[in-house]
Amino acid sequence: MPSLSELLRSALSRFRSATSVDRRAVEELIRGIQRALLIADVNVELVKRISDRIRERAFLERAPPGISRRDHVIRVVYEELVRLLGEKPAEIKIEKKPYVIMAVGIQGTGKTTSVAKIANYLKKLGYRVAVVCADTYRPGAADQLRQLLDGREIPVYHEAGADAADIARKGVERFSSNGYDVILIDTAGRHRSQEDLMREMEVLQREIKPDEVMLIVDATIGQMAGEHAKAFHKAAPVGSIVLTKMDTSARGGGALSAVAETGARIKFIGTGEKLEDIELFNPRGYVGRLLGIGDLESILERIRLAELEVSEEKAKQLLRGEFTLEEFVKQLKEVRKMGPLSKLLSRLPIPGLPDLPQDSLREAEEKIERWWAIIHSMTAEEKADPSVLNSSRIRRIARGAGVMERDVKELVKQYKLTRKLMKRARKAPHKLMGLRMS
Ligand SMILES: Nc1nc2c(ncn2[C@@H]2O[C@H](COP(=O)(O)OP(=O)(O)OP(=O)(O)O)[C@@H](O)[C@H]2O)c(=O)[nH]1
Ligand SMILES: [Mg+2]
Known part of the structure; x- marks a missing residue:
């Protein structure tokens, strides 16, 4: 009977030589992985869970720039297999003698x-x-x-x-x-x-x-x-x-x-x-060997570098105050995902960045949600240049987003203020670089 490693490798190599990385190719890869795991006697529930996660990430997550979808999917498979095995490597801890x-x-x-x-x-x-x-x-x-x-x-x-x-x-x-x-x-x-x-x-x-x-x-x-x-x-x-x-x-x-x-x-x-x-x-080492670490490692390394570049490039743009209204709200959403909002925002060296730390956490989250809705009721022109917003446009946007007109005004005000502060903060960029923005 073929080993787990052989089965996984053959599923992956079929995927890698598939002519295009479409839904069918991904589904076939998932089926190959399922088969391999079931033959290895992995519990059916766990197999289902990992399949769902691979599917979800393969279709929803965007590959970093310069990285092919194919490599992105391979990375997802690797990471989910590692997660299946518990992620954390074992360590020797001899804490007392004897x-x-x-x-x-x-x-x-x-x-x-x-x-x-x-x-x-x-x-x-x-x-x-x-x-x-x-x-x-x-x-x-x-x-x-x-x-x-x-x-x-x-x-x-x-x-x-x-x-x-x-x-x-x-x-x-x-x-x-x-x-x-x-x-x-x-x-x-x-x-x-x-x-x-x-x-x-x-x-x-x-x-x-x-x-x-x-x-x-x-x-x-x-x-x-x-x-x-x-x-x-x-x-x-x-x-x-x-x-x-x-x-x-x-x-x-x-x-x-x-x-x-x-x-x-x-x-x-x-x-x-x-x-x-x-x-x-060590789950990473183990999965790496299962999949044939050689070129997997180079794929993972390339992705890591691509992600690094993205975040640095992005951070630099932000530092120059070059971001659109949409990016502004997206950043806030990203930051929120990273952990307790108030703690993170309080690390920003800019006083009054959108006044959020003063609000309660829940209020801040609700505000970001409202802002997100506002962005979605704006036209491309308005998003690119909020200075075109007059009172009738503001009324229309507020209605479309189900928010008050003053919410729209507040968002625009905060956006402008933040850009200005960011530009000013360029003089002390080292303070900002500590915060990963991507
Ligand atoms: N291939 C292989 N054989 C192993 C491994 N670990 C143990 N064995 C073999 O399994 C058999 C049983 O190993 P033991 O270490 O005697 O097992 P035990 O638990 O001490 O057995 P009892 O003391 O009788 O309960 C031996 O033939 C070992 O050589 C392994 O990782 N791989
Ligand atoms: Mg024994």
């Missing part, structure tokens, strides 16, 4: 392997790392760990015949007093139901109070991983998640998206049986 990480999970998910991999990973980052084998069920569990870590100078603590909590406590004590930075605890997963597992985890958690509980989930179960993550998250709020065997199944995408959906933190993904086959989870 930092105790306990790995838990049902049988055969890859706990022992992951503990060894993470121990090795952290060791390479320069931490002093030790491992405790608190698995009392699996014969030879400690040997398995020692074998995996052979030659890595990472000690393994185990005690045959003792209780799991005892082993864990003693191991942590010993390694703490020896000055280790990180202590990883491997636990049992054998012959247990999920309820049993949760119970043992709770006992260990109470006794050991690890700084981080790591749930090891086998990604081959696809979207079922979300259920595990949810149950686990309830029992262990300090938890993070490792998804293993991402290399062996096409369903890894389903597992990742389902876990991300629960809001749980995906920390690592396991990508093979060897000690080095682990990576800190």
